[in-house]
Amino acid sequence: MKTVIIHSGGLDSTVLLYHLLDLGHAVSAFSIHYGQRHARELDFAQLTCERLGVAHELADLRDLARVLSGSSLTNSEIAVAEGHYTEATMKSTVVPNRNMILLAVAAGHALSRKADAVAYAAHAGDHAIYPDCRPAFAVQLAQALALADWQPLELLRPFIEMDKTAIVRRGVELAVPFAETWSCYKGGEHHCGRCGTCIERREAFYLAGITDPTVYAEDAPETQQLIASQWRL
Amino acid sequence: MKTVIIHSGGLDSTVLLYHLLDLGHAVSAFSIHYGQRHARELDFAQLTCERLGVAHELADLRDLARVLSGSSLTNSEIAVAEGHYTEATMKSTVVPNRNMILLAVAAGHALSRKADAVAYAAHAGDHAIYPDCRPAFAVQLAQALALADWQPLELLRPFIEMDKTAIVRRGVELAVPFAETWSCYKGGEHHCGRCGTCIERREAFYLAGITDPTVYAEDAPETQQLIASQWRL
Numbered sequence: 074m075k076t077v078i079i080h081s082g083g084l085d086s087t088v089l090l091y092h093l094l095d096l097g098h099a100v101s102a103f104s105i106h107y108g109q110r111h112a113r114e115l116d117f118a119q120l121t122c123e124r125l126g127v128a129h130e131l132a133d134l135r136d137l138a139r140v141l142s143g144s145s146l147t148n149s150e151i152a153v154a155e156g157h158y159t160e161a162t163m164k165s166t167v168v169p170n171r172n173m174i175l176l177a178v179a180a181g182h183a184l185s186r187k188a189d190a191v192a193y194a195a196h197a198g199d200h201a202i203y204p205d206c207r208p209a210f211a212v213q214l215a216q217a218l219a220l221a222d223w224q225p226l227e228l229l230r231p232f233i234e235m236d237k238t239a240i241v242r243r244g245v246e247l248a249v250p251f252a253e254t255w256s257c258y259k260g261g262e263h264h265c266g267r268c269g270t271c272i273e274r275r276e277a278f279y280l281a282g283i284t285d286p287t288v289y290a291e292d293a294p295e296t297q298q299l300i301a302s303q304w305r306l
Numbered sequence: 307m308k309t310v311i312i313h314s315g316g317l318d319s320t321v322l323l324y325h326l327l328d329l330g331h332a333v334s335a336f337s338i339h340y341g342q343r344h345a346r347e348l349d350f351a352q353l354t355c356e357r358l359g360v361a362h363e364l365a366d367l368r369d370l371a372r373v374l375s376g377s378s379l380t381n382s383e384i385a386v387a388e389g390h391y392t393e394a395t396m397k398s399t400v401v402p403n404r405n406m407i408l409l410a411v412a413a414g415h416a417l418s419r420k421a422d423a424v425a426y427a428a429h430a431g432d433h434a435i436y437p438d439c440r441p442a443f444a445v446q447l448a449q450a451l452a453l454a455d456w457q458p459l460e461l462l463r464p465f466i467e468m469d470k471t472a473i474v475r476r477g478v479e480l481a482v483p484f485a486e487t488w489s490c491y492k493g494g495e496h497h498c499g500r501c502g503t504c505i506e507r508r509e510a511f512y513l514a515g516i517t518d519p520t521v522y523a524e525d526a527p528e529t530q531q532l533i534a535s536q537w538r539l
Contacts, residue, residue: 103373133369140336140365141414170414170454177410181374181403210453217446221403221438 075099076190076229077183079175080129082118084274085194087254088244089232090121093192095247101128101186103179107168108138111260120253132178141169172205176214176228184222191218192229198236198273208233237277245283252286263288308332309423309462310416312408313362315351317507318427318465320487321477323354325464326425328480334361334419336412340401341371344493353486365411374402405438409447409461417455424451425462431469431506441466470510478516485519496521 076093080086080102093100104118115131122129176193183191195206204210215228232240244251256274257264264271266289278285309326313319313335326333337351348364355362409426416424428439437443448461465473477484489507490497497504499522511518 130373132373134367136366137411137414140363140411141418168414169417170410170451173410173450173454174407174414177403177406178370178373181370181401181407184402185374204456205454207453210450213446213450213453217406217443217450218403220440220443220446221406223437 074190075101075186075188076192077101077103077179077186077188079179079191079193080104080118080122081194082114082116082121082255083194084244084251084254084256084277085196085232085237085240087117087121087251088240088247088249089192089194090125090127091247091249092231092243093229094125094127098190101130101188103182104129104131105175105178106131106133106135107141107171107174108135110258113257113260114255117253117255124250124253130182132182134178137174141171170205172203172210173214176218180218180221180226180228183226184224187224188226190227190229192231194232194240195230196232196235196237196240237273238280241277241281241283245281250286251278252288256287261290263290265290307423308334308419308421309425310334310336310412310419310421312412312424312426313337313351313355315347315349315354315488316427317477317484317487317489317510318429318470318473320350320354320484321473321480321482322425322427322465323358323360324480324482325476326462327358327360331423331425334363334421336415337362337364338408338411339364339366339368340374340404340407341368343491346490346493347488350486350488357483357486363415365415367411370407374404403438405436405443406447409451413451413454413459413461416459417457420457421459423460423462425464427465427473428463429465429468429470429473470506471513474510474514474516478514483519484511485521489520494523496523498523 076098078086078090078093078100080090081104090100090102102118102122104115106112106115119129119131172193172195176191179191195211211228211230211233218226218228235243256270258268258270259265264274264287266275271289274287275285309331311319311323311326311333313323314337323333323335335351335355337348339345339348352362405426405428409424413424428444444461444463444466451459451461468476489503491501491503492498497507497520499508504522507520508518
């Protein structure tokens, strides 16, 4: 099966890449620079593909940030919230209709390559905050994709019922080098350890019982303790 | 109703803009440079919006052409076919998944502006060739759009049951200055008069019984006769 994967360079989509290769798919990776605050994750996407010998295409669609402005992921004037995701802080990271845009472009690329499927790493942990991570959205979009061309195209989302902890466990089975993935919303030398996605990442390793190989900025131990205390309750 | 319209600068979407204004929508226009062979139509989109005092946003996503390559609309190495659309020549102008991409980006823009709806000018004449102009596709995509965000967004396609001739007639009612719209796939000073979309345009005026105000290149009378003879059969 010829599959194009939407590959951000983050933890989830990197595990997905290894997962599909493990299942025997002929995988190619597709990344989109949609004007996110920094492109650190895209460097890791490229690194992973080089290591695995997987073809990697990067679409430069940076002007999307401007026309979708309002989100802290793309609008550098809005500060990235620190601390654990709350409904309010998560909503400030929502890029309107991001998943449909990424999937639509990746599907067009997949169709031009005569691929059978397009895959993405939406997972259960995202449902509450990102409306376009909900299974019901993906079901509708899959039906639209099946009609978008004369050539049928399948939408794969194998992690849709898994949380991030389960994805970390799957990554361990596949020997994914987690240190070579990027989650942090900020674009520093190291993961900040404090933004919502850093805390979610650390939590997933903690709950999976796996040593987190990520290098975090100086405040790491304090936050680690916070996560530990929260989950021991 | 606050509506974002996908406005290419072509005949159909220009009539749609007038049509929605006539219905009392608070309209803003959204165009996408997706790397089409030329941007003549986008100049006309801007001109129309200036004339009507409608806000106009242009997204520069030209790298799409490269990652969706394979179509003569975006790939300058493939020649534009002349003569009436046939299945083969029309298919060479299909940009894979174009409508879903345009709608997804326009919907994201509409959500960021807190609009109620996104509108596009898909019409019945396109169904046979462009799979993503079929009503069934739009129905599925509308359902996906309703789930893509917490804020509901409606998908409007008022011309879906009309052919281009009916759109021309509606344009006449609304006094649309047709000469200030662009259809031709080539980007010359004037419409070529010979490519599939030029012939379709001329045919629509002919069948509507309206004098075509478009300036065509030198071969116009000959093709006009061809259209006339075909439809008199």
